[in-house]
Amino acid sequence: MDDPYCVGQSPTPAKAAAEGPFAECVLCREPTEYPESTKGSTLCPVCAWHEAQRTACSG
Template sequence: MDTSPYCDSGPLAPEGREAEVPAAGGPPFAECVLCREPTEYPESAKGATLCPVCEWQEAQRTACSG
């Protein structure tokens, strides 16, 4: 009987190297114009910046409006 895990993904990083993790923080991010949460865009981004949640909700509203 096979006892190996079904989804064995193997090692996460090559031998002798640590997995590369993005640095915490990053550039100052713009606030969402609807909920004031941080977005994925830098503060220098022009236009109405939306967080991923509000961006998805806005896409749903515009897709369903006929």
């Protein structure tokens, strides 16, 4: 299985915004790599990495 979270690679969004305004991270309120128009809960790269470590490799 190609799970980037378990092999030490940092997650990247499928389609990053080229220019702002950027959506806020729902955990730390820092700007994310996603545009404000992105639907759903957005996470900054740091929080996404921490969340992935907690859930994907806890096995």
